[in-house]
Amino acid sequence: MKRRTQTLLVGAVPIVALAGVLSAPALSVPFAAQGPGPLFDVLSDVEGKSIIEVSGPSVDSKPSTGELDMTTVAVHHNLSLPQTIAMWLDSDNEIVPIEAVFPPGQSQEEVEEENKAAFTESEANATSAALAQLGLPTEVSVAYTVPGSNAEGKLHEGDVIISIDGIKATKPDAVKDHVQSLNPGDAVELKVRGEDAAKERTVAIELGENPHAKGAALLGIGMSTQSAGQTKVEYQLSGIGGPSAGLMLTLGVIDKLSPGDLTEGHHIAGTGTINAAGIVGEIGGIKHKISAARDSGAELFFVPAGNCVEALTADAGDMKLVRVRNVDDALAAIKNPGAAPSCS
Template sequence: MGLLALALSLDHVPATDIALTVPFAAEGPGPTFNTLGDVEGTPVVDVEGAEVDPTEGNLNMTTVSVRTNMTLAQALGRWIGTGDTLVPLGQVIPPDVSEEELRRLNESAFVASEAAATVAAMNHLGLPTEVVVHDLVPGSAADGVLEPGDVITAVDARGVSQPGEVQDLVRARAAGEKVVLGVRRGERAFDVEATLGDNPEEPGSPQLGVLMTSQPAGDVSVDYNLNDVGGPSAGMMFSLAVIDKLSPGLLNGGRFVAGTGTIAEDGKVGPIGGIAHKIRAARDAGAELFLAPAGNCSEVARVDSGEMVVAGVATLDDAISAMQDFSAGRDVPACR
């Protein structure tokens, strides 16, 4: 069986074995990672170029493990013996998407989540950001024009500081139109021109073909160091870790807090999939408080969280307030 944690990492099976597998995937609790801790000696959230405030306790992001390439006996064993849920394989691996395309989509979602987490944290802290080119789509408008590591400073002479601003300005144009990008590459600043392509996922929509991330402007840098984990649902916990490291005091009160949720640049927390499995994972890991997206609260009500308190949060500020209230012994907005 292939074991996946958010990101899809498919096992190849011999052709003679394919007929023995079932078209289902088993979803269950995946590993949790303390965003305030280390992985293989490297900080999960690495902040450099600024004084980092000491942290304590946990801010754990949670994952869903997905098993594929199962025989009928293995699938039934997961369903009966572990509490995993079985879902059609097409919900996990779209039939018209190759393994490499799926990996790229998963990576794109994770990088976008990291960028949004950084922007949301910087906005909360009142610190400026800038847009960085992480990767380019081969054959796209930006391929051969931009390079990974370039900083995009403007689109058609309009200054930009967040990936979402670049996307909005590009989407306001049409495929085939030219845009002028302000770029900083090392110590050089210059303009480049690119002809927008047609987005294959949204025919008729323009595509620049840039996978963007965000970094604090100036000397501060934020890097996220989790391999083989993808998707957007770690965003809120990443953002909270950055805020904790760059602000005085203990954001979590030194307690064991876990959670999940997408994060937008403006700090809004979005719902995710697999909430029941993530709550089980956090409960079993010993979390005291779980931060769940408010949009998932109807599902949360059906999950046994044990002694762990589950708070419903709609924004980054809600999550911070819930941790403060919990640490002070006050009631939190229960997700029930």
């Protein structure tokens, strides 16, 4: 039986198993290869669907003339020894222990599930940061419930969480921070609004234990952020996980909900986590992402400030590496690329 390598597309950490490539009959070795992954222009379509779909009175119907590329890292695993050697000889790839892809004690399915949750949180934070930048109010909705959790059957996809234990929930962090302050077995009371916006209900849930963090409380839901008004933001990109798309998704939402062309015709790539306040956080695989963006012809690459030292070891070619700490830094760099601070 032939064995195939498997490829993951990652933002900051290994995420979702995709197609197998490079067949070989030998047993796999305990290593993986990391290299540049594909880029996705968040202002474009994938398989006929907009990566970011917006609707409502604030939508700018005029398409942008530039690009906002989110970058990924491709991780090949289940490699045979000859395949590992071949990838090691390719300067674009880096060979790492398999534990860097699947930490000890975690199955591939658990890693995929964990990083799916991270991407959902990244989308929620991108919406929060973008709407806050535009001065639009937000609310928290249930994206999914964790199978087998105490929330399953009590909360449903699309439910709006108004408050938790009397704490107003306008952003997922309000719910997350409160749950993290409690212990498994504690009970929380949520005020929730379902499909009928005129009806509210109270839901009591006993917190479980996070399977990935012993002693940490688990509510058992994934959360997203939406406008408290008529504006709606939805993300259509699948097969990617992890938190590092946050910054570029935020910029994409801002472009689609503000007048004019945010990109001003520039080809921009970048990476970075985002929180609800618009702060950009560091990620992994920065050198591979820079290589992919350089080869695509990007003019600017947004680098989280915490990644600048490592970014300077990559071959960026003529592409400018712009240091960003928050959304405001990125917006200022787009408006005036020449004055934008470089990694140094």
